[in-house]
Amino acid sequence: MAEDAILGFLEKNEEIPDSGKFADEFGIDHDEIVNITKSLHAYELVLAQDIKKERWVLTDEGRLYATAGSPEVQVYSAIPPEGISPDELQKKVDPSVFKIGFSQAMKNKWVERGKQLVSRKVEHVDDVVKGLLSDIQAEKMVEQGEIDALKRRKLIILQTWKGYSIRKGPSYAPKRKKAATDLTREHLQSGAWKDLELKEYNFNAKGLPPEGGHLHPLLKVRKQLKDIFLQMGFEEMPTNNFAESSFWNFDALFQPQQHPARDSHDTFFLKDPSTTKCLPEDYVERVKCVHESGGYESRGYGYDWKREEANKNLLRTHTTAVSSRMLYALAQKPFAPKKYFSIDRVFRNEAVDRTHLAEFHQIEGLICDRGLTLGDLIGVLHDFFSRLGMTKLRFKPAYNPYTEPSMEIFSYHEGFKKWVEIGNSGMFRPEMLLPMGLPDDVRVVAWGLSLERPTMILYGIDNIRDLFGHKVDLGLMKKNPICRIGLE
Ligand SMILES: N[C@@H](Cc1ccccc1)C(=O)O
Incomplete structure (x- = not known):
């Protein structure tokens, strides 16, 4: 399927400029495109050129906040307008995000700690972090300052993505003939042997080690x-x-x-x-x-x-x-x-x-x-x-x-x-x-x-x-x- 898509596309087009985008467009797994491209390249049906791209992707933690909201908003939202005791608050928030969420919310001056109660300092907050994470997921442009902050919080990391740009090769054909490894009875019966392409022998391949004799116990x-x-x-x-x-x-x-x-x-x-x-x-x-x-x-x-x-x-x-x-x-x-x-x-x-x-x-x-x-x-x-x-x-x-x-x-x-x-x-x-x-x-x-x-x-x-x-x-x-x- 990936093979037909690549060879078919090149029949009408000069080039596949980016195998990643191509994979998305045709709904094919990029790894599959990469594997097929390598094999087509080896037989010179296509010429593939490496392309490398660096992009920001979410870490596991980042992905969590992109759906559930940032820890600071989770903490803020758990505080009722009349305030709450720290113990009660802690019970309401997921323990894995409480500490970081609370300190971040304090830093943002969204909440304050009284003698007995924790209460909201502002009436409304926007989940900026969640928004930024979603933008990065959608590969939208994000300001460098924001990127740095998210990186520091280990919510995103830089990933090198490898793909190809692909053009026709010297042996290009819209369909590849599969070389047969064996001449079978079916080939002979159906007449397919006439235009069968046989895989060449690889005389350098290591054979199966020959079995010597063995002693009975x-x-x-x-x-x-x-x-x-x-x-x-x-x-x-x-x-x-x-x-x-x-x-x-x-x-x-x-x-x-x-x-x-x-x-x-x-x-x-x-x-x-x-x-x-x-x-x-x-x-x-x-x-x-x-x-x-x-x-x-x-x-x-x-x-x-x-x-x-x-x-x-x-x-x-x-x-x-x-x-x-x-x-x-x-x-x-x-x-x-x-x-x-x-x-x-x-x-x-x-x-x-x-x-x-x-x-x-x-x-x-x-x-x-x-x-x-x-x-x-x-x-x-x-x-x-x-x-x-x-x-x-x-x-x-x-x-x-x-x-x-x-x-x-x-x-x-x-x-x-x-x-x-x-x-x-x-x-x-x-x-x-x-x-x-x-x-x-x-x-x-x-x-x-x-x-x-x-x-x-x-x-x-x-x-x-x-x-x-x-x-x-x-x-x-x-x-x-x-x-x-x-x-x-
Ligand atoms: N011949 C005995 C074994 C044996 C050999 C020599 C001395 C004593 C015993 C057997 O068949 O079991």
Whole structure:
């Protein structure tokens, strides 16, 4: 509308001498005229020249008096012909104008103060100030002396007004063709493409920054944990076999064959191949013996151990299966102390809910050395978890078939204001280590935790399913751009 008005006016007239007056005449907001003029000027449809004008405008206070009357007249008018006590008068006048109004009215000698009463000194007053303010509002000429007085009373201020004088430019046309940014399907269908003016490409414009990859929260926390283990001098165990035999997953860990965890309700057994063919026979024999009748100062479980049960293949239910293989391999060589860790996927046949999934990740650490004690385990757990930001730890006696003593690990969560269980730990039993062939003064302290639990705590996620598949919130991932932290 402003554009049509300007270009249309210049079709018949030489010049718009003052954009301000033009805006008033056509009833268009001056800011709009200014914006359109700038754009028309940039495309040389018009030539615009700056004009600056200074003019007096009313302050907020000035605008108030221009309608309600000056404070001195407000005070004068509040005084009845018979006079009034100062207290009464004060009650009748707006408190924001009373003081200035009263002193101004005294100065003008319109009112006088007797012993008890304030009374009018003149019969009639003109509101000169109000009149002057209205004149300034209407941009009428006002004498310099009056201007100075109003300025001193902060009722008016000088404002610089900026506008343009506008003439036709070299590319003037009564109507501007809008340059299209895209060639659309509509342009093609309607035939408008034929005389379409396309906006030129701006090769200097900054493009959208390209998005690099981002680490999934689980990968990010896995990386942090891996770094912690490496800083503490741990070696990573090979964890690539999700499929494992019951032997390494349970039997080698002195987990009896009737244990409920070995039920198909808790464990996924493989159909094909359903059994393993390759186990170290003499070690299997020692494991069978320790389950059935003990040895190494143990009484064993006293049941009939079945090879078929140990042969059954399954999806590993914990990464302690990896640890049992590693410790057995270690026992086959002259003894050297070791610190091992693993972080990988495990599987449990569990009902899925907001805190359980049928597959998740386990973090496992173990230290194998002569003469280790429970104190060593507690010490290393404090070191490990404090590197994750968990400094307040508590331990609770627990039971695992393969550790004695065993401890659940709790950490105080400042946000939840409570102790939350974060892992499980213990010292591997002699019934597990001695059949492997480890020297009898070698002790192994170990602990395990899920990767999902600390990730959920760190990212404030309360449903484990939000960490998997299409449910992962991209906003969450965008917190971890790969370029900054590096892919492992
Ligand atoms: N394997 C145990 C964790 C653990 C590892 C090592 C020692 C003690 C406990 C679990 O699945 O919960």
